[in-house]
Structure formats: structure tokens, C-alpha cells
Amino acid sequence: MPKTADTALPDPSRWKALAFIALAQLMVVLDATIVNIALPSAQTDLGISDGNKQWVITAYALAFGGLLLFGGRIADLWGRKRTFVVGLIGFALASALGGAAQNEAMMFGSRALQGVFGALLAPAALSLLAVMFTDAKERAKAFGIYGAIAGGGGAVGLILGGFLTEYLNWRWTFFVNIPFAVAAAGAYFVIREPSGARNRAPLDIPGVVLSTLGLVALVYGFTRAESAGWSDTLTVSMFVAAAVLLLAFVVTEARVKSPLLPLRVLTERNRGGVYLSLGLAIIAMFGLFLFLTYYLQVVKGYSPVKTGFAFMPMIVGMITGSTQIGTRLMTRVPPRLLMGPGFLVAAVGMLLLTQLDLNTSYAAVILPGMLLLGLGMGTAFMPAMSLATHGIEPRDAGVASAMVNTSQQVGGAIGTALLNTIAASATTAYVADHAARATDPRLLELQAMVSGFAAAIWWAVGILVAAAVIAIALINTGRPGTGTGGTDSASDAGAEEEFRIPVVAH
Template identity: 75%
Template structure:
């Protein structure tokens, strides 16, 4: 095999990581920070109950539908440019949302946030993939990134609760502006992208249209399933449209000269295993965020700030699992032997939480469940994030990164809709089975008992989903530990990729 030229490490790469991490935190926490502020925003702007879901759904549709397009733009246009443009656009959209004077202005701002997030998120991850090529440094860098990707949603709950309770709901938007400004200035000053890693082959317009519409239909179908039911005509029609559009997308990608998503990226069994197992794990995790928030606030009477801080043990667990377990072992242990045990440990944490009752103690039930969940997810997320771009051709780093975000976004949409539907159905079943106890318990206690029974049933599903994630990881992922050849110099299936001779400002 011919020798491949290696790029000299950029001495400013660790500073660059700090600014990339700030940007990634902003995007991830924005997925949950608005949730806690939504009731206040709804009351202030007069948003109807029927339309309030669009504050969340509009962001999810734009983000999920445009991720692959954003990843390919980063490959074509340059990851540093895409990263900076995404930051500036996200900040502008956040300012628009914070200044919203009516429903339409807020919904438009959320859609713009999603669109610029779809440009920013894959650019951030692919910058790490091409800047950190030495195995031990890559492990540390992706450990930090994995901790943020896993724990950012919980951070959003804390920050959202604090801002809503002590300031105003508008600050859940305005808070993004300093994040974006600092990250953009840092990117301009210290981020250097290796030359020769862009994809100059042009843009696949049919692929863009089919992928964007297909993913948007899929995300929207799960949102409608939550509100209208799984068998509603609109829900079934959207699922059918998603299948047709995404099927046509795969057909187009197999035939065009410069595909939006080269099928070699997902055909690799290791990356395919990562996308599947990660997407499933996010289903379970986002469902838990939803139920624990309801449980702590509606059942236990926690304030928004108390609820946010109640998630801290999970964040700490994720950070420890990602930086102290995953990052330290990634260069010594095959990814499947970190991911599968990590998902199983998270499943044990979920298993503890299935025992929740109205009078359950936070210290003896919720706390240990969260710690195990965080440790397991952090341990699994870290090698998964790295493996998703490990060995990919440099020209495909952006779209491979976009697939990671796509699996998480779709997983989050499915998790919220699927598990909420399970919880609602289980609660209704409990009410029917225990109707005779309504008089003895009292109306409020009876309703709370039913809700908690529903949460527990849904968390049982989350346990099964995490076990399935572990099975997929141990079965499909067969690569050795992530040491050896640098990712940026190694192409698909061990073939040499174009050399990386220099760095560009």
C-alpha cells in the first residue's frame, strides 16, 4: 500500500475544540431549553393549544429535514465556513425568536433555528473528524464532544428552568447569542481546516429534495402520531410519504455521479451499527427526559429550577462515562465492548426508574437511576461519536457527521411520540382496571397514580429499546479499537484517501 502523507497537527486544535464544543452545546441544549419556557411563551403571545406544538415541531422539522443537506454543504463549501455561517444564522434566528411579538414570528424563528442548526451541527462534528487524527487525541476530543452531545439536553432543562423562573421566557432564545458570538469569533481566529478534504463534485439537487422532504415527513408523522393517534389518516399518509420519498432517495443515490449521501457511508457495517444503535438509544433517553420532567413537576411538585437541577446527576454521570471511561478505553478496547455494556448499564438505570411511585424518594430511586443511566450513555456515546466518522473518506466527513445528527434527531422525535403514546395508553388502562379505587384515593391522587403507572410502562419500553441498542452494537460493530491509522488519511475499507498536505486558515 502506498505511503500516505500525513498532516502535521495544528497546535491550535485544542483551542478550536473549545469553541466547537460551545457551539455544539448551544445546538443540543436548544432542543430542550424551550420546552420549559413554552407555557410562558404561549400565554404571552396568545398561542393556541393546537398550535403550541409547532414551537417544538417547527424546529425539529427544519433540523431533521435539512441535516443531510447541511452536511454536504459543509463538505462542498468548507467546514469552517459552514460552521461560522451556521453560528451567525442561529444567533440571528434566536434574536428574532426572543423579540417575537406574535405566534407567526416565533414559529418562523424556530424554523430558522432548525435550518441553521442543520448546517452547524454536522460542520462541528466533521471539523473534529478531520482535525483530530491521532488516536489518543481523538479519544479525548470525542470524549468531550460525546459528553456534550449526551448531556446537553439535560443542561437545557436546567438553564431553561432558571431563565424562565427568574428572568423571562425570551431569554431562552437570547442566551444563544453570546454562545454563538464567542464560538464564531473563536472559529475565525483558531479553527484551521485541512486542505484537500472538500468534496468538489457538485450538489445532488434531486437527492436534496427527496431527503429533506422524506426526513421532514418522517419527523412530522411521529409528531402527528403523538397528537392524532397512530392509525389516523394523516399519520398513515405521512408515514407512507416518508417511505416513498426515502426509498426514491436511496434509488437516486445509487445512480447519480455525485450523491448527497454516498451509500458507502451507511453500507459500512460499523457506521451503520452506530447510526442504528445511537438512534434507538436516543429514543429511550428523550422519552425519559419527558417523563421525569412531568414526574418531578406534576407529581412531586418541583419548580422548573428544581427540576432542572434534579437532572444534574445524569449530566455528571455522562461526563464521567464519556471522558473518564470511554475516552480512556477507546484506544485499547473495541467500540462494541464499550457501547454494548454502556447501553446495558443505562438499561439498568432505566430499570430502577420503572419502580417509580407517587411517594418514591428522589435520593433512593431517581438519583441512582440517573447516575447509572448517565454513566452508561456517556460510555457508549463517546466511542459511537468517534466511530461514526472513523475511517470515512475526508470528502464525506460532513455527510457522515450529518448522519449521526440525523439518527439522533429522528430518534428524539420517535422517542417523544412513541413513548408518550405508550404512557397515555398505559395510564388509560390503569384507570379502567382501578376504577373502583377512585373514591378511596381521591381525584387528584387517582389521576397521579394513573400518570405514574403510564410513565413506568413507557420506561419499561425504554429498557427494551436500550437492550436492543446493545444487541445491535455487539452484533454489527466488529472493528478493533480506534488506534492506528489516522482517520483523515484512511478511506473506506482501508483504502488510502487523498493526502492532507497542509492546513488552511
């Protein structure tokens, strides 16, 4: 990144801004899991049918996942600070609406609104860090904190969701966002966005329509596959529509003068490697959150609060891996040597969890498995978050940040649907094989469920290994330099030229 008057001198308020940005990011990440724990209580109170309950999760995922690229482009066009604050206020108001919901329509509407404002907030937060922290060592620390929150926030949501649901009321899983948003709004007074970092090119309307519809179709396809099956007509139609729309989006972006997503953001091999490996890692992780929550509550009989605390080793591992291992090594070794081994350590943790059975010891198997998973993910997430905006032109920072969030959202939707389907198939197969010899139907049901979880976790191990291979094979940037931008710009430029896909004319 070339030095300008703005980027040459570090922003004096950058660390204060980081505190507010981290709070806002925590609020968004918490929301992905905190509502899951409250869902059974909310369903009963509001009279939501079993067939419709998935829409509490799906409405949020569709709006968030579908509008992320648009949100990132709005941040580039409108200014990251303004987009961040509008997203924050909107998210808080949508949360208040959800907490006050009196029927299912009000609940679904509030969740969709949360997704819309989250799609503004998340890319603006990450791109603010990208343009505010330019020194390599400071950038490492800032992204270490951000990476720990991005990775561990989901597990924190399980603890907080358990507490609020058990001791207060499910409505507080929504209301809790309001104090977070009020505190994070302090960012308005400390953020000084570098001038000249905006992209004032006209908005690419065809790109907005095609990407939003394509991502919504993709996320809904995976969400529906989980409940209706992979061969369901509407599920297949959604996947076909997503493929056609996203292909049309790529063709459009290669031809229009001011694309929503400049293909140069995707086709530089390091960023492409980050988006792909991070998406795969999230697929593995989201599925595991769901399985372990069910295993601990249904099989082990843990309360919601105890279940939340059972995830503490993963949070501790994430924070340690991100803020200690990742931050200390990021300026000393190439990112692939943190990401690849990080995903492999996480895979070893996941491998331990394939040993789940009815009598598995928490201390001997689950605790070390979650600790290794957290350590590995934390170590890998931190350079991934930084590298996703590495060497990017300031005008593209918002949309590059949106791609990180998109890979996480789509990865989460795929992970939940794919691994759940694998678990369900293995559970059915186990019942068919053992039903004739079973003496206790309840015991058979639990054994079949755990067998299904273990089968799906084996797939998650393979997905994490694939993420490690992609990170090591595709990411080739060297050790970050000490100059502005936090990267070795010469090798970066070389890598970008070397991997440019020929279709990109600009």
C-alpha cells in the first residue's frame, strides 16, 4: 500500500477505536449462538410451530449472508465510520424489537432486520481495522484481538445465552445487545477514518441484485436441505438458482466499469486462499458447536449454563492462540506457517472428539479436544483476518472485509446443514443395525445419536485437513515486513500478478 499523508502517520485514537470495534464485533458474533439456546423457550411463548422455528435462525442468516457484499461496498462508498455507526444503531433497534416480539411474524421480522444491519456493521468494523492499523506489529496485535473475538464469540454466546435463559428470560438474549451497542457507539467520537479511502464509483446495481439473490439462494438451499433433505425439489432448485445467479454475477463483475466485487480482490492467491480455507474451517466448527451442545444437554444432562461453561476450554484456547501464539509469531513467520499448522492442531482436537460415546469423560476427552480446537483455530484465525485485507487498496477494504464475513456466514450455513445431514444418516443406519438386539429403546436412541455425531465429526476432521492443505498450498506471501501496510509489498505485488486470472481486464 503506498504511503500517503494519511497512512504514513498512525491514527492516535486507533487503540481506543479498537476497543469499541471489538465490542461491536462481539455483539454480532454472540448473536449467531446466543439465540439458539433461547429458541425452545421463545418457541413456546410465541406459539411458533416446529415447521417454522428454523426461521428464527434462517431469517437472520439469509439477510446477513445475502447482503454482506452490498454492506461492504456501502462502507467503501459511504465511509466506514458512518456505515459502522448506522449498522450499530440499527442492530440495537432490531434487537429491541426481537426482545419485545409478541408473535412469530414480529420475531422473524426482527431477526431479518438484525441480519440487514449486521451486514452493514461487520464489514465496516473489519475494514476500519485494515485502514487504521498500518504498522506490522500493531496490526498483529489488533487482528489478534479481533480474531479471538471472531472465533471465540460464538462460544461466549452459549454461556451468556444459558445464563440469560435460565435465570432471566429468553427476551434478554435480544435485549443484551442494547448495552453492547450503546457502549460501542463511543466509536463515533474516536474513529478518524483516513481521507481518500472511500470508493466513490457509482453503485453496481446488477452486481448488488445478482450477488444478493445468489447468496440468499445458496444459504437457503443449505438451510432447507437440513430440514427437507438434499433431494427435495425446492432445495435442488435453490442450488441451481444460486449457481446460475453467482455465475452471472462473476461474468457481470468482469465486464462492468465499477464492479461491486472487483475480481482482483478474489483472484490474488493469498486472499483467495484465506477466503477458501477460512470458509472450510467454519464449516467444521459450526457443526461441532451444534453437536456438542446437544451431546452435553441431551446425553450428559447438563443445564444450559453448565453447557455454556463446558465450552470454556475452547474460548481459552482461542484467546491464547490468537493473542499470544498468533500475535507473537505473525511478524516472524509467513502466514501459511501459522494457518496450516493451526488448522491441523484444530483437526487433532476434532479427532479426539470422534471418540464420543455415552460414557465419554469430559476431563479426559472433551476438555483437551476443545482446548486443542480453540488453540488451533485461534492461531489460524488471526493471520487469516489480517491477510484478508493484506495489500488491498483502501477503496476495496470494505468489500474485501465483506468477503471474510461472507465466507464465514456461508460456511456456517453449509456446516450446519451438511454435518447435520451426515449425522442424521449415520443415526438412522445405527438404529437399523442394532434395533433387533436392543432391549432399551431410549438407550438405543441415545447411542444412535452419539454414533451419528461421531460420524459427522470424522468429516469435520477431513474438512479441517483440507483447509490446512489449501492454506499451505495457496498462501505464499512472506513474513510481514516492518513498513507501512504490514507486509512485504514487493513480494505481495509479485504474488498478485502471478495468480491473476486472465478474465480480469482491470
